[in-house]
Amino acid sequence: MMRSSWFAAAAAVGLCAGGPASAVELSAVNQAGLIGAVDADAPHISEVALKIWAAPELGYQETKTTALLQDELRAAGFAIEAGVAGMPTAFVARAGTGDGPVIAILAEMDALPGMSQEAVPDRTPIAGQIAGHACGHHLFGTGAVAAAVAIKSWLESSGTKGQIRVYGTPAEEGGGGKVYMVRAGLFKDVDATLYWHPGDANNASQDRNLATTSAKFRFHGQSAHAAAAPDRGRSALDAVEAMNFMVNYMREHMPQDARIHYVITNGGAAPNIVPDFAESYYVVRHPDPRVTGELFARVVKAAQGAALGTETKMDYELIGGTYSALPNDVLGRVMDTSLRRVGAPSWTPAEMQFGEKLQKNLPGPRLPALASAGGIRKYEYNGQKYSSTDSGDVSWVTPLATLNAATWVPGTAAHSWQAVAAGGTSIGTKAMVVAAKTLALAGAQLFADPALIAAAKAEFDKSRGPGFVYKPLVGERAPPLNYRNNATGPDAG
Numbered sequence: 056m057m058r059s060s061w062f063a064a065a066a067a068v069g070l071c072a073g074g075p076a077s078a079v080e081l082s083a084v085n086q087a088g089l090i091g092a093v094d095a096d097a098p099h100i101s102e103v104a105l106k107i108w109a110a111p112e113l114g115y116q117e118t119k120t121t122a123l124l125q126d127e128l129r130a131a132g133f134a135i136e137a138g139v140a141g142m143p144t145a146f147v148a149r150a151g152t153g154d155g156p157v158i159a160i161l162a163e164m165d166a167l168p169g170m171s172q173e174a175v176p177d178r179t180p181i182a183g184q185i186a187g188h189a190c191g192h193h194l195f196g197t198g199a200v201a202a203a204v205a206i207k208s209w210l211e212s213s214g215t216k217g218q219i220r221v222y223g224t225p226a227e228e229g230g231g232g233k234v235y236m237v238r239a240g241l242f243k244d245v246d247a248t249l250y251w252h253p254g255d256a257n258n259a260s261q262d263r264n265l266a267t268t269s270a271k272f273r274f275h276g277q278s279a280h281a282a283a284a285p286d287r288g289r290s291a292l293d294a295v296e297a298m299n300f301m302v303n304y305m306r307e308h309m310p311q312d313a314r315i316h317y318v319i320t321n322g323g324a325a326p327n328i329v330p331d332f333a334e335s336y337y338v339v340r341h342p343d344p345r346v347t348g349e350l351f352a353r354v355v356k357a358a359q360g361a362a363l364g365t366e367t368k369m370d371y372e373l374i375g376g377t378y379s380a381l382p383n384d385v386l387g388r389v390m391d392t393s394l395r396r397v398g399a400p401s402w403t404p405a406e407m408q409f410g411e412k413l414q415k416n417l418p419g420p421r422l423p424a425l426a427s428a429g430g431i432r433k434y435e436y437n438g439q440k441y442s443s444t445d446s447g448d449v450s451w452v453t454p455l456a457t458l459n460a461a462t463w464v465p466g467t468a469a470h471s472w473q474a475v476a477a478g479g480t481s482i483g484t485k486a487m488v489v490a491a492k493t494l495a496l497a498g499a500q501l502f503a504d505p506a507l508i509a510a511a512k513a514e515f516d517k518s519r520g521p522g523f524v525y526k527p528l529v530g531e532r533a534p535p536l537n538y539r540n541n542a543t544g545p546d547a548g
């Protein structure tokens with residue numbers, strides 16, 4: 056029964072017309088063992104996740120979080136290489152043998168600025184807390200670790216060859232940690248990569264999303280008394296406004312799927328001083344990384360024009376750049392089969408009550424039914440989503456598949472206080488356990504059947520196209536380790 060579904064995954068992309076080379080079924084005993092291992096670990100890993108939730112850390116500042124995740128992996132016997140690719144909080148953890156497939160699991164960990172919220176269904180910020188896990192990365196990282204630990208003990212007990220890795224990837228929210236790990240070649244020998252993301256539904260759909268380029272545009276003018284000597288001043292804020300004005304006109308003349316957004320991160324100090332410095336932080340997105348680059352070049356022209364017209368000087372710093380996701384159907388189907396085997400989370404009456412109360416605080420009009428958190432959505436492939444993630448870069452150097460689990464009340468958007476709230480309860484940890492089990496099954500299935508990995512790679516090569524060479528959109532810049540020091544809000548993810 057299982058055999059035919061794994062086979063269908065490869066057959067669906069026309070890679071095994073003559074039948075699979077070796078469709079090896081992960082035995083029911085092995086599946087039960089993996090699920091049981093995560094179940095046994097569930098109370099502990101839920102505690103770890105909630106500890107991270109209670110002490111949220113911003114991108115590249117995840118020192119306590121990364122230490123907690125690394126401690127878990129070390130205790131389970133993983134060898135850890137910390138501080139990789141020039142990022143103190145990034146790590147690669149390895150376990151297994153050196154003579155089989157290499158499967159990686161991604162672990163994100165950063166929180167978002169200004170998103171503080173108690174684990175209650177009404178808006179209640181936590182006094183003195185400057186961040187919150189509004190994207191659920193406390194669950195993301197911990198769930199990834201739990202899955203890898205289960206796979207490691209299964210590799211050992213079953214005598215299966217291969218290496219399981221966890222990539223601790225910092226600063227997903229705009230800092231692009233994975234981009235620097237990919238650029239450093241850390242995925243070079245990885246055969247397939249799996250990850251999951253918290254959400255408000257359960258599904259293993261594999262979609263495209265948006266490539267991004269972000270930059271801070273800085274204008275330098277002349278300060279002067281704004282009333283007594285305005286003619287001697289040249290306003291950097293005028294330049295920012297002129298730039299934004301031109302970009303806003305540009306919207307009518309750009310491809311439909313493009314997105315451009317900005318915030319003014321510095322607009323001067325006082326109205327009676329002509330601002331001699333102002334800064335605007337831009338993000339440009341489009342499904343095609345090449346179009347993103349073309350649009351960004353037009354935004355730079357608007358900045359140059361604004362500087363010319365206001366007699367200010369402009370420079371800009373490229374902050375980040377990520378590829379759009381390259382979906383993989385073979386791995387997606389492995390993930391979908393695994394998710395259906397594990398099953399969706401089921402809520403207690405108290406959790407239902409929490410959900411009902413929280414839904415009253417969600418903008419309508421059409422909210423999904425609470426019961427949908429207990430279901431699994433249809434598997435879909437190659438749809439267009441409008442988010443972005445630095446996992447995009449990973450998907451262009453190794454076959455990659457993702458998974459969503461309902462850690463939030465249905466109808467909750469990522470990056471909202473409602474996401475922080477549910478993520479701090481058993482609703483969040485329950486779905487994390489589902490995700491960990493699913494990743495464990497999917498990973499073990501790939502180790503057990505290398506033909507699946509070969510099929511995923513063949514699809515990957517075809518999707519990338521011949522002669523593809525990965526070039527990071529961030530160029531040679533160093534990881535922006537201090538991008539959160541003047542916290543201005545998320546710009547990607």
Ligand SMILES: [Zn+2]
Pocket residue numbers: 190191192227252548
């Ligand atoms: Zn996220």
